Amino acid sequence: MDKVMRMSSERGVVIFTKSSCxxxxxxxxxxxxxxxxxxxxxxxxxxxxxxxxxxxxxxxxSTAVPAVFVGGKLVGSTNEVMSxxxxxxxxxxxxxxxxxxx
Amino acid sequence: MNSTSTHFVPPRRxxxxxxxxxxxxxxxxxxxNISNEGDMNMTPSHIIIANNQKLDNxxxxxxxxxxGGTPHMFDQEASTSxxxxxxxxxxxxxxxxxxxxxxxKKAYVQQLETSRLKLIHLEQELDRAxxxxxxxxxxxxxxxxxxxxxxxxxxxxxxxxxxxWIQEQNKQICELRTVLQxxxxxxxxxxLVETAMxxxxxxxxxxxxxxxxxxFFVMSGMWRTSAERFFLWIGGFRPSDLxxxxxxxxxxxxxxxxxxxxxLRQSCQQAEDALSQGMEKLQHTLADCVAGGRLGEGSYIPxxxxxxxxxxxxxxxxxxxxxxxxxxxQQMHRILTTRQAARGLLALGEYFQRLRALSSSxxxxxxxxx
Numbered sequence: 001m002d003k004v005m006r007m008s009s010e011r012g013v014v015i016f017t018k019s020s021c022x023x024x025x026x027x028x029x030x031x032x033x034x035x036x037x038x039x040x041x042x043x044x045x046x047x048x049x050x051x052x053x054x055x056x057x058x059x060x061x062s063t064a065v066p067a068v069f070v071g072g073k074l075v076g077s078t079n080e081v082m083s084x085x086x087x088x089x090x091x092x093x094x095x096x097x098x099x100x101x102x
Numbered sequence: 103m104n105s106t107s108t109h110f111v112p113p114r115r116x117x118x119x120x121x122x123x124x125x126x127x128x129x130x131x132x133x134x135n136i137s138n139e140g141d142m143n144m145t146p147s148h149i150i151i152a153n154n155q156k157l158d159n160x161x162x163x164x165x166x167x168x169x170g171g172t173p174h175m176f177d178q179e180a181s182t183s184x185x186x187x188x189x190x191x192x193x194x195x196x197x198x199x200x201x202x203x204x205x206x207k208k209a210y211v212q213q214l215e216t217s218r219l220k221l222i223h224l225e226q227e228l229d230r231a232x233x234x235x236x237x238x239x240x241x242x243x244x245x246x247x248x249x250x251x252x253x254x255x256x257x258x259x260x261x262x263x264x265x266x267w268i269q270e271q272n273k274q275i276c277e278l279r280t281v282l283q284x285x286x287x288x289x290x291x292x293x294l295v296e297t298a299m300x301x302x303x304x305x306x307x308x309x310x311x312x313x314x315x316x317x318f319f320v321m322s323g324m325w326r327t328s329a330e331r332f333f334l335w336i337g338g339f340r341p342s343d344l345x346x347x348x349x350x351x352x353x354x355x356x357x358x359x360x361x362x363x364x365x366l367r368q369s370c371q372q373a374e375d376a377l378s379q380g381m382e383k384l385q386h387t388l389a390d391c392v393a394g395g396r397l398g399e400g401s402y403i404p405x406x407x408x409x410x411x412x413x414x415x416x417x418x419x420x421x422x423x424x425x426x427x428x429x430x431x432q433q434m435h436r437i438l439t440t441r442q443a444a445r446g447l448l449a450l451g452e453y454f455q456r457l458r459a460l461s462s463s464x465x466x467x468x469x470x471x472x
Contacts (some may be wrong), residue, residue: 003240004160020387020408020411020412021415022380022381022387022412022415022419023380023381023415023418023419023422025379025380025383026377026379026380026383026422029375029376029379029380030372030376033372033375033376034372046191047256049274063418074183078418078422078425079422079425082373082422082425082426082429083371083429084371085372086366086369086371086373086407086429086430086432086433087429087436088362088365088366088369088431090369091369
């Protein structure tokens with residue numbers, strides 16, 4: 001879906017969330033802890049919410065939200081983010097985008 | 103023709119069972135047997151008592167000695183003497199019915215025996231489980247008000263599975279301890295480590311299924327002992343605690359290992375904090391939801407569907423917490439050598455055993471002081 005392609009290929013860390021989703025909130029907290037300011041798209045406020053959800057699932061996200069993209073590439077949902085982080089592979093991935101102060 | 107009432111049969115004729123109860127079980131079938139014959143002289147009110155060999159003999163005696171021999175079996179002489187072949191047929195029917203009744207009784211008694219044995223076995227298992235100091239439900243769930251709720255089959259299955267899991271866990275810990283005290287090949291040790299890791303992963307899988315059945319049950323930790331519950335974090339142990347328990351037990355570690363472990367501790371803590379904050383947000387939003395509308399007017403939650411959705415989210419949190427536990431164990435396994443991993447798993451297993459033993463001591467101490 002064009003909209004998703006466009007939004008996800010923005011620079012840096014992009015996260016698709018829903019305002020009611022607390023796991024999405026947890027993922028945002030994690031990135032903030034890692035000194036990254038991600039771009040957040042709350043899809044439930046978007047009129048195309050259903051299509052966006054379907055598109056995210058089609059791209060390969062295990063759950064539609066949270067859907068995390070880094071540098072235009074899909075990282076995955078909460079599971080994938082947590083696994084990457086514990087294996088030490090997340091930080092190198094987001095290092096170019098660590099903009100927040102310590 | 104023959105009118106007999108249940109009251110005329112003394113209890114000893116029907117053995118150890120309450121006569122009335124027994125006839126309630128078998129009496130109706132006799133009625134249907136008899137009414138099926140379409141015999142003009144039989145009325146539905148005639149119930150033949152025929153579940154006793156003695157009775158059978160009486161019937162045959164009755165035919166040989168004439169109808170007057172057993173007054174409580176035969177009514178009027180007139181009807182029987184007129185139709186001898188009908189008598190024969192009726193006697194045969196009685197014998198048949200008696201035989202069927204005996205067979206049914208035998209089956210019933212066998213069923214009772216099997217159930218009795220099962221019950222004894224279950225009680226023994228229950229005692230054993232209680233001795234091991236972990237919570238075992240009594241088959242009926244009670245909420246805090248002591249009101250019984252029907253037991254969720256998914257949860258009942260989980261509690262049973264968990265009991266077996268603990269037994270298997272204890273066996274594995276014993277084996278690890280024995281093996282590490284002696285000489286053991288790396289190959290054999292690796293197998294034990296893999297088995298132990300898989301055992302933890304099995305638990306997470308079980309918990310995932312249980313969370314779908316009743317997430318509050320998993321979250322409450324009621325399936326764990328009291329001391330374990332004290333340290334509960336989203337339905338299980340804290341991954342960062344796991345690392346804290348394990349780390350002092352490793353002998354020499356390479357620089358790379360020290361660095362890796364340090365990074366793992368930090369990332370584990372960050373992930374844990376993120377999930378904790380997500381949980382807090384969930385609590386706040388649920389509280390807002392429940393308190394929505396106007397309180398004090400006796401009305402229910404205005405947006406109950408949204409409240410239910412929040413509760414559904416709890417399942418995801420429990421799964422995420424278990425995923426974190428899984429990944430932490432996995433990373434430790436990657437960083438450590440086989441021997442270190444074996445020692446670590448032994449230490450971890452014993453740590454939880456001690457917690458369970460502590461709960462047990464606490465419970466018995468509590469009992470003694472009252």
